[in-house]
Amino acid sequence: MSLYPKNMFFTSESVTEGHPDKFCDLISDTVLDECLRLDPMSRVACETYVTMGLVIVGGEVTTKAIFDVAELVRELGNDVGYISPEYGFDVNTGAIARTIHRQSPDISLGIAKKGGKIGAGDQGLMFGYACNQTKELMPMPIMLAHQLARKLTEVRKTKVLPYLGPDGKTQVTLEYQNGKPVRADYVVIAASHTSAVVTPDGKFTTEEAKHEIIEKVVRPVMGNLMDKQTKITINGTGKFLVSGPQADTGLTGRKIIVDTYGGWSVHGGGAFSGKDPTKVDRSAGYMTRYIAKNIVSAKLADECLVQLGYCIGLVDPVSVMVNSYGTGKISDEALSKLVRKVFPLSPQGIIDHFKLRRPIYRNTAAYGHFGREGFEWEKLDARDELLAQFSKV
Template sequence: MQSRKFIFTSESVTEGHPDKICDRISDSILDEFLRYDPEARVAVEAMTTTGVVIVAGEVTSRNKLDIQEIVRNEINDIGYNKPEYGFDGNTCSVLVSLHEQSPDISIGVTSNHEREQGAGDQGLMFGFAINETPELMPLPITLAHNLSLRLSEVRKKKELDWVRPDGKSQVSVIYEDNRPKSIDTIVLSTQHSPDIYQDQLTEEIVKHVIRPVCTDWITPDTKIFVNPTGRFVIGGPPGDTGLTGRKIIADTYGGMGRHGGGAFSGKDPTKVDRSACYMARYISKNIVASELATKCEVQIAYAIGVAKPVSIMVDTFKTSKVDEEKIEAKVKEVFDTSPAGIVRTLDLKRPIYKKTSAYGHFGRRDPDFNWERTDKSEVLRGLDSS
């Protein structure tokens, strides 16, 4: 049979992208509540456009915070700290509207002597892993995130002092027989100062950003587009309205693998649309790390107020060494997928979430991201000989 050849594309954005500004604000507020009150219930959304940030949501906590100060500090830290950018944390308006969590929801997610903590909402959550990279992530999203991260690094280190905070990357990878072979196309757009010319911009981005990240996968046939419109001076909120949770594909697996639709940022770990996705990634990564399969997707689904998942599904895309039903049974035995069990297993009531707000929630080499551990792989590997 002739091998299948196709191209798969994923994108990433920098922390200065308007949507990522909002994710950063939401997760920074969450972190500050959890820092002083690990039992805080937080669901915070943000929106930004020219000259304004709006923060809204539900918070139940014994702690009080200066939300405006947090918002301004994060905007400045991202790099929007000069009036000439058209948006900066010192002068923008910050509107805040927060109220307590609905008591009807609180009933379902509060444990007592009679009942275990239930899920904060109904929903279906996915986790994914594949042996294409050392991080067990798809190659296209890994390269796209690394490009966006490198773009931010050259700005912050002033290696390229004309780069401004907003930026996007996109990588199209050629696959043959379901394995990545090379990069077909790279697209990178960066906000820039008005006094840089396109030829210089392209040359320096290729040299300092694209080549260091993608050299091993670039061929003479690889197409590279840098700022294809030719100009990107107006960026950030003046160029595009931003919203929390609007980059859910870039946050996860770049479109490879399914998505349940729930966003992550600004939500405390009682919200299973965040915490259960972390657990599903933890499970799928351990399955691939155990070499039971080369590719794995895990779905977990919940009913609001109910502790036990209504379903757990393991799909190895016909790459597993043992029957998937056996893997599912072992998963149910090894992993506690109740909302409280997820929080305990991954130690999620900590202020770790601001770091997740850009460059992906998965595949990161950060010791705080317990869902990236492969400490259950040996237990699962025993299935192969059973």
Template sequence: MNDFLFTSESVSEGHPDKVADQISDAVLDAILKQDKTSRVAAETLVKDNLVVLAGEITTHARVNYDEVARNTIKRIGYNDPAIGFDASTCTVLVAYGQQSPDIARGVDKSVDLDQGAGDQGLMFGYACDETPSLMPLPIFLSHRLVERQAELRRSGRLPWLRPDAKSQVTVRYVNGKPESIDTVVLSTQHAPGIEHKKLSESVIEEVIKPVLPKSMMKGKINYLVNPTGAFEIGGPKGDCGVTGRKIIVDTYGGAAPHGGGAFSGKDPSKVDRSAAYAARYVAKNIVAAGLASKCLVQVSYAIGVARPTSVMVTTQGTGKMSDDALSALVTKHFDLRPRGIIQMLDLLRPIYEKTAAYGHFGREEAEFTWEATDKALALKQAA
């Protein structure tokens, strides 16, 4: 299948599921600032004006979880009781327990490179040469659209914008490569009183068009802005939000498989998160080295066991060398044991709240060490 349409979506920082993700990661960051040895699995539920914090946390840190949640909600932009969800007036319930000693035995048996994985599971990493960030174009553009919506909301340029928004981009592929943009959907929460025609025109001209690459704007593009009309009730007032429900938005927009484990609220001993970051790091360096135009990496683990139970590399027919040879290179140049990943990517830092909106991958942030291509030269030379 060389000619096709492919679609990905993203959601804004004010989407209820993303509010939950950001609170969970803000809790993780607050704990890691005080105690890097902490074990954290922080889940969040938001609905109406209620926030529920639950999960398992084992730490020496002393954190005001209520304050962390409210500060996160305030930063996102829910600061008005009239919206139905408000940082100052919401109720915050805290129900954290401790990590099971059965799990701790396998994970904490040592602090050296033989630290066991925090759970079993499979994780994927992906990279391709469709964008400078080596991400698929549909998810890359979807993220940029909701980022742009947030920028215009915060600056006051479009004062009727509210925090909740969703984007969706359909790209036409020819001979397996992005050729043009076919459809853009953007739904944004807004203040009462704005006419749909004005809203639609403003969103198309101010939010959408500045994001789309001119080289991809060929022929007629279908723009769908708030297709159902009014979108005044949004955020947790409109829908219940829960940590870990936007795993495809968080990764590759459906362009690559997903192992099923969410990221937010989990410390890096959880391979759901750390190994997915490492797999992206591996895949990105292979593509950056020019060894393939696409690369998919799968790793898997058993709970309490340090070494991966499997490592698979496939270039989907685009490799300059065999997949088996690339797998051997990966084994030589990347330590994919949990402690090795933590050291390689310096993951015991309070960097996670920033990851929880607009994608964990494809963003050139200094803290996002898994986006570095510092291994590309060594891989190229070894090949």
């Protein structure tokens, strides 16, 4: 049994770091990082809103850190490439407003427990997933969509395609046969650009620019997954000249499917960016991925979904669920018991295990929180303990 039919087409999308929503995620996580850098015990729920000529940074922040939020935003915006109205936003001249207040004392009561323990910063349910479709143990469509988005940014910043702007989206449709991805059926690229590659009538991105995007972005990523029947669309409306915050209001936390499994797996609804690790939306979301990935890597299942449920103020999860879709070496109930034995599931346990009070979050904000090297929750260091406990079952 599998999560989906064996023969099907499946689509996932990603966005570049300059997409307005993702730019907001980056700002929120950059603010979080600066708080944690100066005060590791900071409690942060930072939200960002961006529109034409304006960035608003707000939320609940309790910290000893003192820094210039506007300076931080401008530095980030310059790195992303929002340096001209030509790209829909100039971070150096745009207005930046800060509307931040302290965390609710009612929430604080639930987090700070006697004996130094930490209660969950909110109620909620978190899902993590892993499968053996890719070496990263992720669904293949979202991994390819992320790679295309990264490539768009790379060729822009290295001036290989100097007419590209920061804003962009990618989408990949794969065909599955007998449960395995076999070919790319459709690739969609939305690549913002300057007037340098607009046709004389002002209606379209030039065919030359589209060809360059296919050759420099699509083919290097998609490789032999493409065949003669693969369809490619570049800028489906004709052109992408008006872009960035000028064209699309951005908000933190609006790309939760891009951030996780591309729609392949279940999602609990909670966003990640801008939240300190006492918020289990984030920290337990990382733990569920870590659990699922280690189970699949240990070959205890070919496919694994993990759910954790929490109540605000409580230390331990209210529920632990594992679903191996019939691929597990033992029953899902036995796998759930194994998870409780092997993994630290309290908020404090998760924070300590992943060292989450460090300023590591800006690097998570774009191109997915999972399936990437360098993050503690992507390590496979729980396999031996899982197998040791499995041997006792």
